[in-house]
Amino acid sequence: MEFKLDESQETEIKTYVFDVVKDAIKQATTTSKPYLNRKEIAKYFGVAESTITYWASLGMPVAVIDGRKLYGKQSITNWLKSHEMPSQRQNKKPV
Template sequence: MEFKLDQQQETEIKTYVLDVVKDAIKQATTANKPYLNRKEIAQYFGVADSTISYWASLGMPVAVIDGRKLYGKQSITNWLKSHEMPSIKAK
């Protein structure tokens, strides 16, 4: 089977594949890091950057070193687990 793509389609596919590969490399490099910056931790948990700031205002653990905020993956996971509640089934 053979596909014919115009230049724009080919460029779009190349850009998409390149973005997927870049994301995979970034995830692989952050996988072994126990502490991440706000953007990385937001991506790790699949939430917006602003959600991380909001969670921090609710008491989520944050390490501050020389004014730089770092977020521990395990600490935040434990913090989230401590806030879990059983779901209420609708009657």
């Protein structure tokens, strides 16, 4: 099977592939670091940066080194686990 692309389509595909590879490399290097900054840790847990700030105000562990805050993935995972509760199922019957 052969595809024929015009120059703009070829450029678009090359750009897309480049961006995908760049993001994959960034993700791979971020996931190997045990400590992340606020933006990285928010992305890692899939929450907003403001949520990280809020969690820190609730006692989530934060390492402060020379005024710079770093967040340990394992420490935060353990902190979140310590706050897990069984779900509260409500036995409401449809009306």
